[in-house]
Amino acid sequence: MPSLPRPTVGPGSRYTARAATTRHRPHQHTDIATLAHRLTTRDLWLARMLHEHRVLTTPQIARLAHTSLRSAQRRLRVLHQHAVLDSFRPLTATGSAPEHYTLGPLGAALLSAHASLDTAALGWRPTHTGRIAYSPSLGHDLGVNDLLTHLAAHTHTTPTTGLSLWLSERSAARRWGDLIRPDAYAHYRDGDLLLPFFLEYDTGSQPLARVEAKLTGYAAFITTTNTRPALLIHTRTQSRDQALRRRLADTARELDLNVATSSADFTTTGPWGPWWAPLQPAARRTTLTDLAAQWPGLSPASGLEPTDADTALTLPVPPLPPAAQPEAGT
Incomplete structure (x- = not known):
């Protein structure tokens, strides 16, 4: 393709x-x-x-x-x-x-x-x-937000499909920072199918070994919490994607992780589309919906329920605004 x-x-x-x-x-x-x-x-x-x-x-x-x-x-x-x-x-x-x-x-x-x-x-x-x-991570942060705003806005054209939950890197770290620090956590829904996933947005600045080392944390999270979100790794280029796949495939299989990768060469405007390849030999690129169907053992991450420590500003923000109302005066 x-x-x-x-x-x-x-x-x-x-x-x-x-x-x-x-x-x-x-x-x-x-x-x-x-x-x-x-x-x-x-x-x-x-x-x-x-x-x-x-x-x-x-x-x-x-x-x-x-x-x-x-x-x-x-x-x-x-x-x-x-x-x-x-x-x-x-x-x-x-x-x-x-x-x-x-x-x-x-x-x-x-x-x-x-x-x-x-x-x-x-x-x-x-x-x-x-x-x-002036932050050196500005491009990275915008890339994460661009990918997920596309997924959230998909609901506008396909009402049964889109993001029902989106946590930022900071919110994810507050909940799970002792084990993992993903760039985002989200729930992608298509009808009755749910794909809960952590996102690693790879810009190519980290050595492959450092990306590989993160998989151990995700395996520990699954073991510790008895929940199983997927891990989506998004890269800058298809060549970086292929290098990551070669490096991570054996480790992901040994740790029993559900991992799929893609790159900005594919996901520019439709990241829900058939751009994601599971980490397994000869895997074909497929949609997020098909990933949810292929991985029936997935379950949402723990730690999403409100606690006494939560405030109105630590609870998740809906990815889309409330129903439109007339704009107030200027």
Whole structure:
């Protein structure tokens, strides 16, 4: 099957970790109570998503929550003007990057108020956006979010299919960091079929031996928790994918892990499609739905139930916003 072209900019390409000048705000509200009545439930959902996943681009937000890129840009501009969101635009090796959105000062204050916390307890600082913009992991984080926003938004065209759960790297580490540190954990549903999976988003920067060593942790997780999610490994290129498959196949079989791999050469716009190859000899690429059918012994990870230690901001955020409502005034 022919591969799709890998993007030259954005997720899957190489970012230059440097931020352009932040857009000017003509005004901003400092009174949370005044601002609150202007926000929709979708706006509050987006603030929670940005707290959970740190950074989303305009196309990613539009994919999840809007009917068009233009409507997304219009609403995001309003939220930026009121400091609910911050934004930056990184420089890229070629072309230009889309606007990148993070949680702004008023957004952090709103979430803190909803959770009865102070802003410091939320983990937000005035340098929040700058740290993300200059982070060497920016391209990696955007790649993870791009892959999973495509899976979540699949529900818009196929209502019985998509993500019912999506945890960020930080949330996964809070739950299972003593054993594993995946880049994400998610549930992909297609009708009655469920594919619970951990995601390793491999950019090619780690030695193959280090990737292989992670499999021991996933085997320990299965043994310790008596649950069995799959492991999906997504790589930058098909050649890296083939190198990983050669290195990991024997180890995955010995540890009795359900592992499938793919690369950005295939999954650019339809990561649910027939791009995933189980780690076994002569395996054909197949869909996420078929993986769920091939691996009937899968079960969701433990540690997903709410506990007394949870707050409104540590519970999972729905991958899609609540039903649309009219947008409040600007």
